[in-house]
Amino acid sequence: MHTVAVLALDGVVPFDLATPIEAFTRTRLPDGRPAYRVRVCAPTPTVDAGTFSLRAEWGLDALADADTIVLPGCADPAVPVPEEVLDELRKAAANGARLASICSGAFVLAATGLLDGLRATTHWLAADLLAQRFPEVEVDPDVLYVDNGQFLTSAGAAAGLDLCLHLVRRDHGSAVAADAARLSVMPLEREGGQAQFIVHDQPPVPRGSVLEPVLRWMSDHLGDALTLADIAARAGLSTRSLNRRFREHTGTTPVQWLHRERIRQAQYLLETTGHPVDRIAGQVGFGSPTAFRERFRRVVGTTPNAYRAAFRRPGPATV
The missing domain is CATH 3.40.50.880 (Class I glutamine amidotransferase (GATase) domain)
Structure with a gap:
């Protein structure tokens, strides 16, 4: 140990x-x-x-x-x-x-x-x-x-x-x-300069929160091409009301929350599978591998390949 x-x-x-x-x-x-x-x-x-x-x-x-x-x-x-x-x-x-x-x-x-x-x-x-x-x-x-x-x-x-x-x-x-x-109970986002590989895990969805159903739905549909209108419709709210509720309950916007959850899932896949980076980009809902790489670098501070090299768990690859 x-x-x-x-x-x-x-x-x-x-x-x-x-x-x-x-x-x-x-x-x-x-x-x-x-x-x-x-x-x-x-x-x-x-x-x-x-x-x-x-x-x-x-x-x-x-x-x-x-x-x-x-x-x-x-x-x-x-x-x-x-x-x-x-x-x-x-x-x-x-x-x-x-x-x-x-x-x-x-x-x-x-x-x-x-x-x-x-x-x-x-x-x-x-x-x-x-x-x-x-x-x-x-x-x-x-x-x-x-x-x-x-x-x-x-x-x-x-x-x-x-x-x-x-x-x-x-x-x-x-x-x-x-x-x-x-x-x-980590905070949602750490603002300001950030060292490479800083953890960006989302906090738990608060039980009983008015947003709990839609947050769990978003987490289950990361690979879908979700729009703000899609999320608002699922929540039964106008886009303005949805943005306001998200700010109140998560401290961020629906789209930002979705991006962070997608990157978090991508980190997990990079660590635990041998899937090509382009495939992972699609699995977590990015239509463009280039957009995925840019977003990943912005959030995590390094490239998907460099992250995988640093954090890939030993063992047989899953393809």
Whole structure:
């Protein structure tokens, strides 16, 4: 089982600490088994978290056995990181562990020297300070997270959850990540600059919502050439009323919702089948493969073929 170690240092931000714990402990494989083993580690048995103290069950020696190490932010990023912590993180990286930071946790990761020459992000309020203290790191304050392969960084607060779900997708595919996102009630859309391969799973259709029947109908007819008039007719509403209801209940328009659901389904097909990209374009309702490729790049940040190369699950192809 994949082991995730969450490192708690004095001054740890409780939200940043809880995010990976909740995200990874709730993730389940298709057969219901836990996908991750999560351990909270600390250099001392008791950690000062500001408004409370916490007792960590694991010490720094547990980092050696971790497949992934998550570094939550600390309230004061200017506080020096104990050298013993940096040494253990460097050793873990040398042994192949994946290191990911949330918010100002990027300062801890940068202090190891492992981010030198790489692009990274952190909370926008701390971006200038990170760039000043670690000039060898290319700081990008305009993205939710940056994935360099072994080393990942994320912006503040909720971007840490985006990063965790991205890691779940990398490890177990979009279906498992979508299930984890539903449990976390992820927002519909993350606006602004976005790192490559950011998760774009739709939130669950709210049960009892006036739009529930039409949303489920749309999901069942992604391959059809649906128009706004078709959707409005199905919902028994005028197009103006339909747009208003969608804004109220989903935060977006019917056509935008449909496009995102089509791209989400395309991601699943790219991961789980060997179907040609042009065939997948038709399966998810794009009349033109070119239009599909353009939309996919706009939403996901890369091409369908590059996405498949990064996330295709091992096993026999389905044709």
